Amino acid sequence: MDFINNTLAVFPALLVAVPVVVQLALGAMLLALVLGLLIALARISSIKILRGVATFYLEVIRGTPLLVQLVYIFFVLPSIGVEIEPVPAGILGLGLNYAAYLSEVFRSAILSVEHGQTEAALSLGYTPSKTLWKVVIPQSFVVSMGPIGNYFIAMIKDTALTSVIAVTEILKTANILNSQTFQTTAIYTAAAILYLIISLPLSRVVVVLERKARASG
Amino acid sequence: MADETIIDVRDVHKTFISETKRTLWSKLTGRPHVEKRVEVLKGVDLVVHRGETIAILGSSGSGKSTLLRCINKLETIEAGRIYVNGHLIGYEERDGELIAEKASITAQKRTDIGFVFQHFNLFLNKTALGNVMAPLRDVKKLSAAEARNIAVPNLEMVGLADKMENYPSKLSGGQKQRVAIARALAMEPSVMLFDEPTSALDPELVGEVLAVIKKIAQQGTTMVIVTHEMQFARDIADRIVVMDQGVIVEEGPPSRIFTTPEHPKTRALLSRSGILPG
Numbered sequence: 001m002d003f004i005n006n007t008l009a010v011f012p013a014l015l016v017a018v019p020v021v022v023q024l025a026l027g028a029m030l031l032a033l034v035l036g037l038l039i040a041l042a043r044i045s046s047i048k049i050l051r052g053v054a055t056f057y058l059e060v061i062r063g064t065p066l067l068v069q070l071v072y073i074f075f076v077l078p079s080i081g082v083e084i085e086p087v088p089a090g091i092l093g094l095g096l097n098y099a100a101y102l103s104e105v106f107r108s109a110i111l112s113v114e115h116g117q118t119e120a121a122l123s124l125g126y127t128p129s130k131t132l133w134k135v136v137i138p139q140s141f142v143v144s145m146g147p148i149g150n151y152f153i154a155m156i157k158d159t160a161l162t163s164v165i166a167v168t169e170i171l172k173t174a175n176i177l178n179s180q181t182f183q184t185t186a187i188y189t190a191a192a193i194l195y196l197i198i199s200l201p202l203s204r205v206v207v208v209l210e211r212k213a214r215a216s217g
Numbered sequence: 218m219a220d221e222t223i224i225d226v227r228d229v230h231k232t233f234i235s236e237t238k239r240t241l242w243s244k245l246t247g248r249p250h251v252e253k254r255v256e257v258l259k260g261v262d263l264v265v266h267r268g269e270t271i272a273i274l275g276s277s278g279s280g281k282s283t284l285l286r287c288i289n290k291l292e293t294i295e296a297g298r299i300y301v302n303g304h305l306i307g308y309e310e311r312d313g314e315l316i317a318e319k320a321s322i323t324a325q326k327r328t329d330i331g332f333v334f335q336h337f338n339l340f341l342n343k344t345a346l347g348n349v350m351a352p353l354r355d356v357k358k359l360s361a362a363e364a365r366n367i368a369v370p371n372l373e374m375v376g377l378a379d380k381m382e383n384y385p386s387k388l389s390g391g392q393k394q395r396v397a398i399a400r401a402l403a404m405e406p407s408v409m410l411f412d413e414p415t416s417a418l419d420p421e422l423v424g425e426v427l428a429v430i431k432k433i434a435q436q437g438t439t440m441v442i443v444t445h446e447m448q449f450a451r452d453i454a455d456r457i458v459v460m461d462q463g464v465i466v467e468e469g470p471p472s473r474i475f476t477t478p479e480h481p482k483t484r485a486l487l488s489r490s491g492i493l494p495g
């Protein structure tokens with residue numbers, strides 16, 4: 001019983017970190033969505049240099065650990081004069097990383113829209129770029145909803161990595177509490193449960209989104 | 218002006234080049250990759266006048282779809298000229314050379330050419346009404362109310378007054394094709410091009426689509442229809458055009474083509490369809 005009471009007692013202290021997690025996840029997701037779409041468009045563009053740059057970016061991001069990327073942004077960039085506060089650095093690191101993965105989601109979603117619809121739009125007088133923005137991209141967003149949701153949940157869990165770059169999110173807060181009270185089991189159990197409480201409802205939302213996307217397709 | 222020219226296709230040539238993919242081996246050995254060239258249109262001339270209904274017949278692979286697709290620049294051409302309503306399609310002409318024109322200019326010219334595809338190609342994320350309204354709003358920049366005022370009568374005309382809120386997934390093939398026809402017609406093009414509009418339909422749904430096309434023809438719309446429906450072509454066309462291996466081999470009124478065809482390919486085609494005794 002002590003264990004349960006101790007764990008419950010830790011929650012209020014950890015809840016303080018939830019707004020930071022929300023800030024990190026929303027900020028990084030917004031960045032990842034915008035940049036991801038741009039990378040996806042670059043990857044399918046007819047301009048060779050754009051394709052090359054986008055592919056290079058993708059390979060670098062996917063070929064290195066997120067943890068290393070965060071450390072790089074926070075500890076290495078200052079040596080060339082770019083100093084970024086912990087939370088913005090966390091948003092930047094997570095956003096740049098997830099942009100690469102989301103770009104693959106967008107790319108396959110864009111390619112999944114039947115070519116016939118593109119031809120129909122062109123035949124009706126849509127310019128190529130209008131066809132992309134009015135016909136193809138809206139439909140690829142619907143297809144992407146589920147995968148985007150899953151990446152969002154993964155990102156919430158990955159915010160824990162920003163604890164190494166001095167962001168006082170849930171894990172860092174737990175670390176600090178632990179160094180003060182040494183209630184290791186209660187503290188980290190509470191932290192784990194807190195992540196679960198955030199991500200479980202979101203998983204349900206994703207399931208619903210996926211069902212909706214399938215129904216409209 | 219009974220003889221006003223709407224479509225003027227002059228000596229059009231089209232070659233498809235399919236390149237085989239460069240393999241690692243071909244790169245290592247420096248062997249040039251093979252390209253396959255198929256000349257699909259070998260000098261096609263065709264004039265369509267205002268109000269005319271033209272049916273293009275021909276065996277599979279003779280270049281019918283390609284010709285239609287060239288007319289609204291879904292395909293490029295290597296030589297020749299295509300004019301619609303006096304506008305050169307897809308190119309600018311400088312010192313007798315064809316130079317690709319800006320995509321936005323081609324787009325503008327395409328609003329004057331309706332195209333109906335074999336596989337409907339509806340926007341799957343929009344209702345029947347949404348499909349017809351979309352180009353009116355996105356291309357013609359009409360307000361929602363104006364677009365609706367045009368879209369609704371067009372959907373009624375194709376007999377879909379009660380299906381306007383249905384998504385394509387909740388429409389039969391025949392209904393989808395009628396939405397596609399309404400969508401093209403709503404743009405008020407000078408000419409409608411149909412590429413085998415009933416070939417992807419279950420036999421029992423062919424009739425409803427042909428009936429709509431016939432109705433449009435009777436309203437005086439200029440149209441070109443590629444079809445394998447011989448009886449239909451005979452019924453509605455003012456002129457039959459027969460293609461074979463990339464050229465037009467014969468053209469004339471259905472009354473003559475279907476009774477006394479001159480070209481052996483036409484005769485072969487008609488006897489294969491059971492219209493002429495073999």
Ligand SMILES: Nc1ncnc2c1ncn2[C@@H]1O[C@H](COP(=O)(O)OP(=O)(O)OP(=O)(O)O)[C@@H](O)[C@H]1O
Nearest residue numbers: 233235255257275276277278279280281282283284
């Ligand atoms: N994108 C393409 N790339 C290469 N070859 C093509 C392409 N499109 C068509 N062809 C070839 O061009 C020729 C003419 O094709 P087209 O589709 O115009 O024929 P069609 O008369 O419409 O035939 P069908 O009655 O089967 O529709 C065919 O031999 C076809 O294989």
Ligand SMILES: [Mg+2]
Nearest residue numbers: 281282283413
């Ligand atoms: Mg064809």
